Amino acid sequence: MTSPSPCSVPTTRRFDSERDTMNQLRPDPFSPYQFYTAEQWAEFRADTPQTLSAEELQRLRSLNDPIDLGEVRRIYLSLSRLLSSYVEASQRLYAQRKRFLDIDDTQKTPFIIGIAGSVAVGKSTTSRILKELLARWPSSPKVDLVTTDGFLYPNATLRDKELMARKGFPESYDIGALLRFLSWIKAGARNVRAPLYSHLTYDVRDSEYQIVDRPDILIVEGINVLQVRDLPEDGKMVPFVSDFFDFSIYIDAEEAHIHDWYLERFKLLRQTAFQNAESFFHRYAQIGEAAALEIAEGLWRDINRRNLRENILPTRPRADLILRKGRDHLVEQVALRKL
Ligand SMILES: Nc1ncnc2c1ncn2[C@@H]1O[C@H](COP(=O)(O)OP(=O)(O)O)[C@@H](O)[C@H]1O
Ligand SMILES: CC(C)(COP(=O)(O)O)[C@@H](O)C(=O)NCCC(=O)O
Numbered sequence: 001m002t003s004p005s006p007c008s009v010p011t012t013r014r015f016d017s018e019r020d021t022m023n024q025l026r027p028d029p030f031s032p033y034q035f036y037t038a039e040q041w042a043e044f045r046a047d048t049p050q051t052l053s054a055e056e057l058q059r060l061r062s063l064n065d066p067i068d069l070g071e072v073r074r075i076y077l078s079l080s081r082l083l084s085s086y087v088e089a090s091q092r093l094y095a096q097r098k099r100f101l102d103i104d105d106t107q108k109t110p111f112i113i114g115i116a117g118s119v120a121v122g123k124s125t126t127s128r129i130l131k132e133l134l135a136r137w138p139s140s141p142k143v144d145l146v147t148t149d150g151f152l153y154p155n156a157t158l159r160d161k162e163l164m165a166r167k168g169f170p171e172s173y174d175i176g177a178l179l180r181f182l183s184w185i186k187a188g189a190r191n192v193r194a195p196l197y198s199h200l201t202y203d204v205r206d207s208e209y210q211i212v213d214r215p216d217i218l219i220v221e222g223i224n225v226l227q228v229r230d231l232p233e234d235g236k237m238v239p240f241v242s243d244f245f246d247f248s249i250y251i252d253a254e255e256a257h258i259h260d261w262y263l264e265r266f267k268l269l270r271q272t273a274f275q276n277a278e279s280f281f282h283r284y285a286q287i288g289e290a291a292a293l294e295i296a297e298g299l300w301r302d303i304n305r306r307n308l309r310e311n312i313l314p315t316r317p318r319a320d321l322i323l324r325k326g327r328d329h330l331v332e333q334v335a336l337r338k339l
Contacts, residue, residue: 108188115130146194150210189214220244
């Protein structure tokens with residue numbers, strides 16, 4: 001296959017928010033990333049077969065995500081092919097290291113993919129599609145997906161710590177539990193439990209867990225997965241969640257678009273999930289649309305946008321791959337780390 005050439009000329013793009021103007025993805029000769037338009041990226045698909053049907057895709061996509069099979073062809077098949085070469089290379093390296101150390105065991109180590117990005121940017125859809133595509137490789141690997149919301153502290157604890165308005169910020173997660181989970185997975189432990197979160201009750205589920213049993217590939221999705229922590233002065237060791245990743249992806253979009261998607265989703269949820277009397281947000285289905293949208297604006301501005309600016313967007317340069325979406329949710333640009 002002849003490789004498509006990357007975009008070499010900086011693209012002139014309009015960024016509405018002041019924040020994005022400072023952080024825009026701008027191809028430059030010294031960037032650690034190689035930039036591709038969606039069309040250039042699509043050529044890397046080569047002969048990777050399209051294994052998803054329209055019905056399956058419908059099931060995988062989130063509420064307000066218009067993703068179609070064309071987008072799977074353009075973006076996700078190339079990504080699946082790239083990841084297959086990373087997984088093969090990592091398995092070879094792992095086997096060589098065992099030979100070097102004269103270790104005689106057949107235990108496998110899962111390949112871990114981290115998926116980061118703002119609330120409402122579409123991480124869930126990307127993660128579910130990747131999970132399906134990777135599981136359909138000819139080698140039929142076992143692929144599991146874990147979301148980090150299960151590792152949030154329960155609401156009772158967040159209330160005690162006065163962190164309810166900081167849900168999703170680094171301090172709202174039990175990072176120790178997430179790190180322990182990842183070390184067990186990497187060590188090849190069997191039947192590791194991951195806690196689960198309910199968007200309906202807006203809380204961690206009580207005594208309900210997902211069992212992760214030695215997958216070949218584990219996808220770990222969450223807004224916080226590329227965050228680094230301050231180093232303590234007492235010399236205590238502080239591993240980062242991303243230390244466990246073999247590959248990481250950041251889903252990116254202009255802040256103004258993510259804001260609109262959050263609001264659009266809130267409107268849709270008012271007509272669907274919030275109608276359920278069990279929903280934490282049920283009261284927002286019962287008030288007028290203008291009042292409900294004002295509340296959604298506040299949640300976006302005071303929690304999710306703040307978190308995006310302070311904790312999430314600053315982690316973008318740590319990703320191996322960045323998928324930059326346009327207004328219509330479709331990926332317009334792909335940046336792959338070359339260094
Ligand atoms: N209040 C809610 N009620 C029901 N589902 C929700 C609610 N908020 C978010 N979701 C769903 O939870 C999933 C994760 O959402 P989010 O954390 O914003 O990440 P992303 O939009 O990047 O996937 C999405 O599928 C979304 O549709
Ligand atoms: C649960 C979330 C923090 C996302 O968690 P993640 O799976 O990314 O760890 C987010 O969906 C959320 O609830 N944010 C708080 C503000 C809000 O209600 O939108």
